[in-house]
Amino acid sequence: MLPREVLPALQGIVPSVIATASADGTPNITGLSQVFHVDDRHVALSNQFFSKTARNLAENPYAVVQLIHPETVRMWLLDLRFVRSEREGPVFDAMAMQLEAIASMQGMEDIFRLRAADIFEVLSVRELREASGS
Amino acid sequence: MITQALMDHFATPVSIAVGTVTDGRPVFLRAFGLDARLGAGELTIYVPVVTAGPTLAGLEHAKQASVSVVNVENFQGFQLKGEVTSVAPAGPEAEATIDRIQTRMVESTAKMISPAFSQGWGRFVTRPAVALTLRVREIFQQTPGAGAGERIA
Numbered sequence: 683m684l685p686r687e688v689l690p691a692l693q694g695i696v697p698s699v700i701a702t703a704s705a706d707g708t709p710n711i712t713g714l715s716q717v718f719h720v721d722d723r724h725v726a727l728s729n730q731f732f733s734k735t736a737r738n739l740a741e742n743p744y745a746v747v748q749l750i751h752p753e754t755v756r757m758w759l760l761d762l763r764f765v766r767s768e769r770e771g772p773v774f775d776a777m778a779m780q781l782e783a784i785a786s787m788q789g790m791e792d793i794f795r796l797r798a799a800d801i802f803e804v805l806s807v808r809e810l811r812e813a814s815g816s
Numbered sequence: 817m818i819t820q821a822l823m824d825h826f827a828t829p830v831s832i833a834v835g836t837v838t839d840g841r842p843v844f845l846r847a848f849g850l851d852a853r854l855g856a857g858e859l860t861i862y863v864p865v866v867t868a869g870p871t872l873a874g875l876e877h878a879k880q881a882s883v884s885v886v887n888v889e890n891f892q893g894f895q896l897k898g899e900v901t902s903v904a905p906a907g908p909e910a911e912a913t914i915d916r917i918q919t920r921m922v923e924s925t926a927k928m929i930s931p932a933f934s935q936g937w938g939r940f941v942t943r944p945a946v947a948l949t950l951r952v953r954e955i956f957q958q959t960p961g962a963g964a965g966e967r968i969a
Contacts, residue, residue: 696929701842701843703835703837703840703842707880708880709836709837709843710842711895712884712895713886734965742840744840746841746843747844755936755939756936757846788891810867813940
Protein backbone atom coordinates (compact mmCIF):
# COMPACT_ATOMS: atom_id res chain seq x y z
CA MET A 683 0.00 0.00 0.00
CA LEU A 684 2.84 2.42 0.84
CA PRO A 685 5.12 2.55 -2.25
CA ARG A 686 8.87 2.36 -1.66
CA GLU A 687 9.39 5.56 -3.63
CA VAL A 688 7.58 7.45 -0.84
CA LEU A 689 9.99 6.32 1.88
CA PRO A 690 12.62 9.08 1.39
CA ALA A 691 9.86 11.59 2.13
CA LEU A 692 9.62 10.09 5.63
CA GLN A 693 13.11 11.16 6.68
CA GLY A 694 11.90 14.38 8.27
CA ILE A 695 14.10 16.60 6.10
CA VAL A 696 11.03 18.40 4.75
CA PRO A 697 8.29 18.84 7.38
CA SER A 698 4.99 17.18 6.47
CA VAL A 699 1.51 18.61 6.97
CA ILE A 700 -1.61 16.97 8.44
CA ALA A 701 -5.23 17.98 7.81
CA THR A 702 -8.02 16.76 10.08
CA ALA A 703 -11.66 17.75 10.58
CA SER A 704 -13.88 18.11 13.61
CA ALA A 705 -17.32 16.51 13.80
CA ASP A 706 -18.93 19.83 12.83
CA GLY A 707 -16.82 20.04 9.65
CA THR A 708 -14.18 22.56 10.72
CA PRO A 709 -10.79 21.68 9.23
CA ASN A 710 -7.50 21.94 11.07
CA ILE A 711 -4.10 21.95 9.41
CA THR A 712 -0.72 21.82 11.07
CA GLY A 713 2.90 20.88 10.55
CA LEU A 714 4.26 17.49 11.40
CA SER A 715 7.86 16.68 12.26
CA GLN A 716 7.78 12.98 11.63
CA VAL A 717 5.92 10.37 9.58
CA PHE A 718 7.26 6.94 10.51
CA HIS A 719 6.99 3.82 8.35
CA VAL A 720 5.48 1.10 10.56
CA ASP A 721 4.67 -1.41 7.80
CA ASP A 722 3.24 -1.35 4.29
CA ARG A 723 -0.25 -0.52 5.58
CA HIS A 724 0.51 1.70 8.57
CA VAL A 725 2.40 4.86 9.44
CA ALA A 726 2.93 6.54 12.81
CA LEU A 727 2.81 10.29 13.24
CA SER A 728 4.71 12.12 15.96
CA ASN A 729 2.28 13.63 18.43
CA GLN A 730 4.07 16.65 19.91
CA PHE A 731 1.76 19.66 20.09
CA PHE A 732 -1.34 18.02 18.67
CA SER A 733 -4.09 19.19 21.01
CA LYS A 734 -6.55 20.19 18.28
CA THR A 735 -5.53 17.37 15.94
CA ALA A 736 -6.02 14.83 18.74
CA ARG A 737 -9.46 16.24 19.57
CA ASN A 738 -10.47 16.07 15.91
CA LEU A 739 -9.28 12.49 15.54
CA ALA A 740 -11.34 11.48 18.57
CA GLU A 741 -14.41 12.79 16.73
CA ASN A 742 -13.45 11.94 13.14
CA PRO A 743 -10.67 9.38 12.52
CA TYR A 744 -9.81 10.48 8.98
CA ALA A 745 -6.73 12.54 8.14
CA VAL A 746 -4.70 13.57 5.11
CA VAL A 747 -0.93 13.93 5.27
CA GLN A 748 1.15 15.66 2.64
CA LEU A 749 4.67 14.34 2.04
CA ILE A 750 7.39 15.92 -0.10
CA HIS A 751 10.43 14.06 -1.39
CA PRO A 752 13.52 15.93 -0.10
CA GLU A 753 15.39 15.78 -3.43
CA THR A 754 12.91 15.43 -6.26
CA VAL A 755 10.11 17.48 -4.60
CA ARG A 756 7.58 14.84 -5.68
CA MET A 757 4.48 15.35 -3.58
CA TRP A 758 2.14 12.68 -2.19
CA LEU A 759 -1.06 12.76 -0.20
CA LEU A 760 -1.75 9.90 2.22
CA ASP A 761 -5.38 9.31 3.15
CA LEU A 762 -5.29 7.88 6.66
CA ARG A 763 -7.55 6.49 9.37
CA PHE A 764 -6.50 6.83 13.00
CA VAL A 765 -6.05 3.50 14.79
CA ARG A 766 -4.47 4.15 18.22
CA SER A 767 -1.88 6.11 20.20
CA GLU A 768 1.18 4.40 21.67
CA ARG A 769 3.17 5.96 24.51
CA GLU A 770 5.70 3.14 24.85
CA GLY A 771 7.02 0.19 22.88
CA PRO A 772 9.33 -0.30 19.90
CA VAL A 773 7.60 2.13 17.52
CA PHE A 774 7.51 4.87 20.16
CA ASP A 775 11.18 4.28 21.06
CA ALA A 776 12.32 4.32 17.43
CA MET A 777 10.34 7.49 16.74
CA ALA A 778 11.68 9.23 19.84
CA MET A 779 15.22 8.51 18.70
CA GLN A 780 14.54 9.72 15.15
CA LEU A 781 12.77 12.82 16.46
CA GLU A 782 15.89 13.76 18.43
CA ALA A 783 17.85 13.68 15.17
CA ILE A 784 15.21 15.78 13.37
CA ALA A 785 15.14 18.28 16.25
CA SER A 786 18.91 18.59 16.14
CA MET A 787 18.81 19.16 12.37
CA GLN A 788 16.21 21.93 12.79
CA GLY A 789 17.64 23.52 15.94
CA MET A 790 14.63 22.45 18.00
CA GLU A 791 16.36 20.25 20.61
CA ASP A 792 14.68 21.98 23.56
CA ILE A 793 11.24 22.08 21.95
CA PHE A 794 10.52 18.74 20.27
CA ARG A 795 9.36 16.03 22.65
CA LEU A 796 7.40 12.96 21.58
CA ARG A 797 4.15 12.67 23.53
CA ALA A 798 2.81 9.70 21.59
CA ALA A 799 3.21 7.70 18.41
CA ASP A 800 -0.15 7.95 16.67
CA ILE A 801 -0.72 4.91 14.47
CA PHE A 802 -2.75 5.27 11.27
CA GLU A 803 -3.94 2.85 8.62
CA VAL A 804 -2.98 4.00 5.11
CA LEU A 805 -6.19 4.02 3.05
CA SER A 806 -4.69 5.37 -0.16
CA VAL A 807 -1.64 7.12 -1.57
CA ARG A 808 -1.91 9.72 -4.33
CA GLU A 809 0.95 11.44 -6.06
CA LEU A 810 0.22 15.00 -7.20
CA ARG A 811 1.97 14.52 -10.54
CA GLU A 812 0.03 17.35 -12.13
CA ALA A 813 1.54 19.79 -9.62
CA SER A 814 5.19 18.93 -10.10
CA GLY A 815 5.74 20.38 -13.56
CA SER A 816 8.11 17.57 -14.49
CA MET B 817 -7.97 41.19 12.64
CA ILE B 818 -5.03 41.08 10.20
CA THR B 819 -2.35 42.70 12.34
CA GLN B 820 0.96 44.26 11.36
CA ALA B 821 2.71 41.21 12.82
CA LEU B 822 0.73 38.99 10.46
CA MET B 823 1.43 41.26 7.49
CA ASP B 824 5.15 41.11 8.34
CA HIS B 825 4.89 37.33 8.61
CA PHE B 826 3.17 37.05 5.22
CA ALA B 827 6.09 38.92 3.66
CA THR B 828 8.59 36.24 4.74
CA PRO B 829 9.25 33.08 2.67
CA VAL B 830 6.11 31.19 3.55
CA SER B 831 4.79 27.72 2.95
CA ILE B 832 1.00 27.85 2.65
CA ALA B 833 -1.10 24.75 3.39
CA VAL B 834 -4.88 24.70 3.21
CA GLY B 835 -7.37 22.35 4.85
CA THR B 836 -10.99 21.96 3.82
CA VAL B 837 -13.63 19.28 4.31
CA THR B 838 -15.54 17.30 1.70
CA ASP B 839 -18.18 14.74 2.71
CA GLY B 840 -16.95 14.86 6.29
CA ARG B 841 -13.36 14.05 5.35
CA PRO B 842 -10.42 16.45 5.50
CA VAL B 843 -8.89 17.63 2.24
CA PHE B 844 -5.42 19.08 1.73
CA LEU B 845 -4.47 21.79 -0.74
CA ARG B 846 -1.26 23.70 -1.27
CA ALA B 847 -1.46 27.40 -2.03
CA PHE B 848 1.38 29.36 -3.63
CA GLY B 849 0.40 32.89 -2.77
CA LEU B 850 -1.69 35.03 -0.47
CA ASP B 851 -2.91 38.58 -0.06
CA ALA B 852 -4.29 40.43 2.95
CA ARG B 853 -4.81 44.02 4.03
CA LEU B 854 -3.81 45.44 7.39
CA GLY B 855 -6.85 45.67 9.66
CA ALA B 856 -9.08 43.69 7.33
CA GLY B 857 -10.92 40.53 8.27
CA GLU B 858 -10.21 38.69 5.04
CA LEU B 859 -7.42 36.61 3.59
CA THR B 860 -7.12 35.58 -0.06
CA ILE B 861 -5.05 32.57 -1.05
CA TYR B 862 -4.08 31.34 -4.50
CA VAL B 863 -4.40 27.65 -5.27
CA PRO B 864 -3.24 26.15 -8.59
CA VAL B 865 -6.13 25.04 -10.77
CA VAL B 866 -4.38 21.72 -11.54
CA THR B 867 -4.79 20.58 -7.94
CA ALA B 868 -7.86 22.51 -6.82
CA GLY B 869 -10.54 21.10 -9.10
CA PRO B 870 -12.47 18.52 -7.02
CA THR B 871 -12.02 20.50 -3.83
CA LEU B 872 -13.64 23.60 -5.23
CA ALA B 873 -16.83 21.64 -5.78
CA GLY B 874 -16.74 20.56 -2.13
CA LEU B 875 -16.28 24.14 -0.97
CA GLU B 876 -19.63 25.04 -2.50
CA HIS B 877 -21.14 23.09 0.38
CA ALA B 878 -18.65 23.05 3.26
CA LYS B 879 -17.21 26.56 2.89
CA GLN B 880 -14.93 26.12 5.90
CA ALA B 881 -11.20 26.42 5.37
CA SER B 882 -8.07 26.58 7.48
CA VAL B 883 -4.85 28.10 6.22
CA SER B 884 -1.46 27.43 7.78
CA VAL B 885 1.21 29.99 6.89
CA VAL B 886 4.72 28.98 8.01
CA ASN B 887 8.00 30.83 7.53
CA VAL B 888 10.29 28.09 6.21
CA GLU B 889 13.40 29.78 7.60
CA ASN B 890 12.43 29.86 11.29
CA PHE B 891 9.25 27.68 11.46
CA GLN B 892 7.19 30.53 12.88
CA GLY B 893 3.60 29.88 11.89
CA PHE B 894 -0.02 30.92 12.18
CA GLN B 895 -3.25 29.16 11.29
CA LEU B 896 -6.22 31.23 10.11
CA LYS B 897 -9.69 29.67 10.06
CA GLY B 898 -12.83 30.96 8.47
CA GLU B 899 -15.51 30.74 5.88
CA VAL B 900 -14.80 30.88 2.15
CA THR B 901 -16.75 33.83 0.79
CA SER B 902 -15.59 33.84 -2.80
CA VAL B 903 -13.92 31.62 -5.37
CA ALA B 904 -12.70 33.34 -8.53
CA PRO B 905 -9.96 33.08 -11.15
CA ALA B 906 -6.73 34.73 -10.02
CA GLY B 907 -5.86 37.76 -12.15
CA PRO B 908 -2.53 39.27 -13.24
CA GLU B 909 -1.92 41.02 -9.89
CA ALA B 910 -2.40 37.73 -8.07
CA GLU B 911 -0.01 36.03 -10.46
CA ALA B 912 2.62 38.66 -9.66
CA THR B 913 2.12 37.87 -5.95
CA ILE B 914 2.44 34.15 -6.62
CA ASP B 915 5.67 34.73 -8.55
CA ARG B 916 7.12 36.90 -5.78
CA ILE B 917 6.38 34.34 -3.07
CA GLN B 918 7.57 31.49 -5.28
CA THR B 919 10.88 33.30 -5.84
CA ARG B 920 11.34 33.81 -2.08
CA MET B 921 10.62 30.13 -1.46
CA VAL B 922 13.07 29.02 -4.13
CA GLU B 923 15.80 31.21 -2.61
CA SER B 924 15.08 30.05 0.94
CA THR B 925 14.77 26.34 0.24
CA ALA B 926 18.11 26.45 -1.61
CA LYS B 927 19.69 27.56 1.68
CA MET B 928 17.51 25.56 4.08
CA ILE B 929 17.23 22.23 2.23
CA SER B 930 19.22 21.92 -1.00
CA PRO B 931 19.66 23.45 -4.45
CA ALA B 932 17.98 20.38 -6.00
CA PHE B 933 14.93 20.80 -3.78
CA SER B 934 14.83 24.49 -4.55
CA GLN B 935 14.84 23.83 -8.30
CA GLY B 936 12.01 21.32 -7.85
CA TRP B 937 9.99 23.83 -5.87
CA GLY B 938 10.46 26.30 -8.68
CA ARG B 939 8.91 23.82 -11.13
CA PHE B 940 5.56 23.60 -9.30
CA VAL B 941 2.71 24.46 -11.61
CA THR B 942 1.29 27.52 -9.90
CA ARG B 943 -0.76 29.03 -12.75
CA PRO B 944 -3.51 29.42 -13.60
CA ALA B 945 -4.69 29.78 -10.04
CA VAL B 946 -7.94 30.15 -8.19
CA ALA B 947 -8.36 32.91 -5.60
CA LEU B 948 -10.13 31.71 -2.45
CA THR B 949 -11.15 34.50 -0.08
CA LEU B 950 -11.84 33.66 3.56
CA ARG B 951 -13.66 35.73 6.14
CA VAL B 952 -11.22 35.08 8.99
CA ARG B 953 -12.94 33.93 12.18
CA GLU B 954 -10.04 32.71 14.31
CA ILE B 955 -6.25 32.91 14.30
CA PHE B 956 -3.97 30.47 16.13
CA GLN B 957 -0.30 30.45 16.97
CA GLN B 958 1.49 27.52 15.28
CA THR B 959 5.13 28.11 16.05
CA PRO B 960 6.54 24.93 17.62
CA GLY B 961 6.78 25.28 21.38
CA ALA B 962 4.73 26.06 24.44
CA GLY B 963 2.30 28.44 22.71
CA ALA B 964 1.52 26.16 19.77
CA GLY B 965 -2.23 25.95 19.23
CA GLU B 966 -3.01 29.04 21.31
CA ARG B 967 -5.79 31.21 19.90
CA ILE B 968 -4.56 34.76 19.41
CA ALA B 969 -7.58 36.32 17.70
